[in-house]
Amino acid sequence: MENQGKYDTAKQVAEGVYQIQIPTPFSVGPVNVYLVEGEQLTLIDAGPLTEEAWTALTDGLESIGYRVEDIRQLVLTHHHVDHCGLLERVRKASGAKIFSHPLAVPYVELHESFLGFHDRFFLDLYRESGVPEEKLSIIRKFHKLMMTFSERSRIDGLLKHEKPVPHLPEWQVLYTPGHSQSHLSLYRAKDRVMIAGDHIIKHISSNAFIEPPRDQSRSRPLTLVQYRTALQMCADMEIDLVLSGHGDPVHNHRELILQRLQKNWERTDTLRRLLADGEKSAFELTALLFPTLYEKELPLTLSETLGHIDLLLILHQLEIKERDGVLYYSL
Template structure:
């Protein structure tokens, strides 16, 4: 990739702009699809630096922000959608995303209150100490400061073609996010994958609440593995990711990701040989150097692997005083 902000045509009709973010993951990639309906894929976070970089990048390609007719979100995380409302206001563009992105993007108050309750209950039953539960509000408040309320005009479904771009097909690829979609152009085997597949890091299968409050929480790592397997079955020459370099060896990379899952589940089994543990205790052992700083991410990772082991009937679970304890 070129330096941040320098646009580049990565393949026919697709321009890449690298947008700075304040997050540990580093810059985010947004893409401009040329055609009769100029389309922006993701926007970057709500920061002055990101806005300047996006605006200048679009101008360097030869367009103005006002030329954008359509915005597609790969998922609802703020590094990908934080500038959505500013771009909408500047362009009048039509916005598209998966339906599960809607309550996040529109900051539905009832849903966000439920969202907070869900994580409080999840962290409590995972054995997170009371003094650490404040991380829920801190993480949410910091994250939402890089976005603002916007709207989704139409929702995208798995298998449909992208409006105004009949050569592009929508794939629903959940796991990293419940709203995660990827776009696939079969004629030249190109995929725009958001954070579904990233070359230099394994995407976190982040725990999210079910939008149907009566349902069980999604098994995000199981979803993620299934979506990876679906992509491994496709002929893909290049994957344009939400972060980092393009991927040209997707089957090899997917196999590595799937194998790494089992390495981590084996590590969990070893940690439980000396007795039962909570998800929080397992997180502190699996990620001793980062769990305090990245608790939402590391706990999600641990719970995902616990889910895999439970599916295989390798764990027993007991609840005591509202906390879940896992043992072999």
């Protein structure tokens, strides 16, 4: 259908599925949300909390014959603010029920105790990684970003791996962690369509972002290991069309996944070369791996480095020494 609104962003991408492109203030660019027709009209993700995003969403819905008030339920692929920021505004306008993975709940509901744990986790992680004290202000900036581009909402129902989506019986929930601990994808077997959030993206490799464990008694998740496992699960599936959270659809998911998995090993080779002349902290390795990017995108680049360190540690190819509270890695 033709979009007559300000934002030419809405289009049908599969049977009963419409993509609406939402602007974001982030370097990743626009985010794709999806409207799915079924027993209940369902919105997959919501975009960030900005007026531009709200206008794009309402214009996009109008262009395909719907209003926000028509939405009966909202499914969240994961809790990052470019996907969940408008949840509460949509809920208030429509009365829609919101469904997610259990691990998205403290982020969406902004539990105070969890947010304190969240910030302490990153402070300890960054110090252990050798991040200089003057750069630790990034934790406050990250917290402010969460509070600026999302607002407290609520989760009404929890989704489980390989179970159907409520009121969308053709769609199956898949737990696809790695980019986020709460990440879900949706799969429809009859036409082999997957709505993949940020799990599979055509033009960029999804960052396996380091996040706190589900409770303080556990070690941090090995996010890159999780991500690789979830990718391999999808590579074994019959998928003809992947609808991503950013960018264009993917038609060759197995080829793309193989490329992404291979690039992981290429990066571990680079890490070994960087460690050939002596031990280094994760922060020092990050600065060498991403010399033009690490200061601007420290949480993302440090996550990439730590993920690949995890792979090498699993293979017993690195040794760790602790000195003055900082971990140093060597061959």
